[in-house]
Amino acid sequence: MRSSDLPEVKSIHLFETMNDDRFESLVNAAYLQTFPAQVDLIHEGDPADFLYVVLDGCVELYAQSNGRETTMAMVPPVGTFILAAVLKDAVYLMSARTSQQSRILMIPSQDIRLAFESDPDFAKAIIRELANCYRAVIKEHKSIKLRSTVERLANRLIRYHTDQGSIGSVLLPYDKRTLASLLGMAPENLSRAFNTLKPYGVKVEGATVHLNDLSALETLAKPNSLIDDRTM
Amino acid sequence: MRSSDLPEVKSIHLFETMNDDRFESLVNAAYLQTFPAQVDLIHEGDPADFLYVVLDGCVELYAQSNGRETTMAMVPPVGTFILAAVLKDAVYLMSARTSQQSRILMIPSQDIRLAFESDPDFAKAIIRELANCYRAVIKEHKSIKLRSTVERLANRLIRYHTDQGSIGSVLLPYDKRTLASLLGMAPENLSRAFNTLKPYGVKVEGATVHLNDLSALETLAKPNSLIDDRTM
DNA sequence: CCTGACGTTTGATCGAAATCAAACCTCAAT
DNA sequence: ATTGAGGTTTGATTTCGATCAAACGTCAGG
Numbered sequence: 405m406r407s408s409d410l411p412e413v414k415s416i417h418l419f420e421t422m423n424d425d426r427f428e429s430l431v432n433a434a435y436l437q438t439f440p441a442q443v444d445l446i447h448e449g450d451p452a453d454f455l456y457v458v459l460d461g462c463v464e465l466y467a468q469s470n471g472r473e474t475t476m477a478m479v480p481p482v483g484t485f486i487l488a489a490v491l492k493d494a495v496y497l498m499s500a501r502t503s504q505q506s507r508i509l510m511i512p513s514q515d516i517r518l519a520f521e522s523d524p525d526f527a528k529a530i531i532r533e534l535a536n537c538y539r540a541v542i543k544e545h546k547s548i549k550l551r552s553t554v555e556r557l558a559n560r561l562i563r564y565h566t567d568q569g570s571i572g573s574v575l576l577p578y579d580k581r582t583l584a585s586l587l588g589m590a591p592e593n594l595s596r597a598f599n600t601l602k603p604y605g606v607k608v609e610g611a612t613v614h615l616n617d618l619s620a621l622e623t624l625a626k627p628n629s630l631i632d633d634r635t636m
Numbered sequence: 637m638r639s640s641d642l643p644e645v646k647s648i649h650l651f652e653t654m655n656d657d658r659f660e661s662l663v664n665a666a667y668l669q670t671f672p673a674q675v676d677l678i679h680e681g682d683p684a685d686f687l688y689v690v691l692d693g694c695v696e697l698y699a700q701s702n703g704r705e706t707t708m709a710m711v712p713p714v715g716t717f718i719l720a721a722v723l724k725d726a727v728y729l730m731s732a733r734t735s736q737q738s739r740i741l742m743i744p745s746q747d748i749r750l751a752f753e754s755d756p757d758f759a760k761a762i763i764r765e766l767a768n769c770y771r772a773v774i775k776e777h778k779s780i781k782l783r784s785t786v787e788r789l790a791n792r793l794i795r796y797h798t799d800q801g802s803i804g805s806v807l808l809p810y811d812k813r814t815l816a817s818l819l820g821m822a823p824e825n826l827s828r829a830f831n832t833l834k835p836y837g838v839k840v841e842g843a844t845v846h847l848n849d850l851s852a853l854e855t856l857a858k859p860n861s862l863i864d865d866r867t868m
Numbered sequence: 869c870c871t872g873a874c875g876t877t878t879g880a881t882c883g884a885a886a887t888c889a890a891a892c893c894t895c896a897a898t
Numbered sequence: 899a900t901t902g903a904g905g906t907t908t909g910a911t912t913t914c915g916a917t918c919a920a921a922c923g924t925c926a927g928g
Contacts, residue, residue: 448862449862467778467781467782467862468782469778469782469783469858469860469862469863470782470783470787470858470860472782473782474778474781474782476774476777476778476781487767488766488767488770488771488774489771491763491764491767492764492767492768492771494771494868495862495868497771497774497775497778497862498774520760520763521760524756524759527756527759527760527763528752528753528759530763531723531752531759531762531763531766532723532724534720534763534766534767534770535719535720535723535724535766536724537770538720538766538769538770538773539720539721539724539726539729541770541773541774541777542708542720542729542730542773543729544777545708545773545776545777545780546699546701546706546708546729548777548780548781549699549706549708549780549820550699550700550701550702550704550705550706551701551702555702588781626701626702628701628702630680630681630699630701630727630729631701636726636727
């Protein structure tokens with residue numbers, strides 16, 4: 405990998421407290437590769453051979469059962485995925501595909517396990533990361549069990565709005581089909597949910613969504629920090 | 637706490653690799669208490685002051701938003717809950733109440749954090765435990781996004797059947813209202829889901845459910861180890 | 869500029885699950 | 899035995915979201 409990428413990877417929470425030498429040997433054993441969009445990286449049920457780090461692009465985690473499919477999460481740069489399977493030396497519970505052209509770092513899972521066995525600081529970082537991942541899924545699960553489709557969309561828009569600097573409009577980070585699946589609804593219903601939000605100042609223009617009456621939208625969405633706030 | 641309880645607590649995956657002295661000082665600082673049924677132990681949003689260990693009885697984890705409420709998980713003996721909040725020194729994302737009379741060990745979260753900072757073996761055990769919790773929630777999330785209510789019930793019955801020794805019948809571990817909430821449906825619909833399963837050999841007798849045609853039930857349920865198998 | 873593919877939207881309909889309401893058990897307390 | 903409370907079931911109805919089908923937009927490639 406390019407040495408210019410090193411600081412970027414090192415800046416991930418997971419690695420930043422790691423001893424420099426150890427970090428370098430970990431990364432030296434890793435593979436860096438650029439994939440086109442819509443390439444399957446891993447498939448659920450396969451043994452966890454690598455920990456993945458998204459350096460550029462975006463990766464979709466999804467799951468299948470019974471002929472149905474659903475998007476579980478989107479991983480933007482710089483994020484890791486499938487950490488739990490790697491640590492447990494178990495099979496993946498989710499599949500992953502690139503949603504755009506993506507630069508991906510693949511670290512052999514054996515190296516990860518060796519590193520956390522021998523480096524207490526790395527173990528602590530893993531604990532922090534895992535606890536965050538756990539709480540993120542809990543929040544997703546609460547969202548789907550406690551909210552209607554329209555409420556889930558409204559809160560998601562508010563989240564993106566905050567993420568993107570509260571400028572009164574939002575650029576949807578992925579296509580609507582994927583967003584629908586992530587929110588647990590059919591694409592047709594996402595479209596209808598947007599219509600339902602029209603009276604609350606939500607105006608869709610392609611991938612741009614204008615939020616012209618945030619307080620009305622919040623009244624409907626009833627955002628809840630214990631579901632929507634990803635910093636806690 | 638009674639010294640007779642020590643081995644029981646020590647047998648939890650989380651503690652079994654821990655140095656004995658350290659374990660004893662951890663437990664000495666803890667509180668052991670017996671609560672009647674339906675007592676609220678913690679409430680979502682509160683700071684995580686304790687890690688909880690269920691020694692006897694059973695605890696329901698639940699969440700609320702917007703006037704709605706849902707059961708997130710049931711914690712039987714000997715299990716812990718709210719580990720992630722404790723590690724992060726964050727607020728609880730879920731509330732907890734006893735579902736029967738329960739004996740609960742409460743370990744101050746500061747002691748837990750000190751222990752994992754200074755004991756690499758304990759840190760490793762925490763990683764294992766957290767990874768398991770994470771994967772358990774992922775499975776729940778897959779279940780609710782990929783399956784209908786009837787399928788969720790069918791698979792849950794098969795799981796309990798296996799847990800209880802595959803004797804042709806199942807004793808529901810909690811009341812049907814709670815089971816319904818755990819499975820993400822209204823109590824009325826749980827009752828109807830049982831009726832739907834009647835042609836597949838499912839016969840309800842109070843809290844006992846007879847599974848008279850397991851292969852038919854499995855044909856309908858289409859169990860998937862990546863959702864239903866809790867050992868992986 | 870045209871074409872066709874693909875994502876999105878709209879309309880119509882269907883089906884699953886929620887809700888409302890009432891009846892019905894079960895069982896503990898009197 | 900009787901009462902009453904809480905859990906469960908059944909029935910009727912409504913609502914939400916899924917599905918099916920077709921139209922529409924957008925945009926890259928010819």
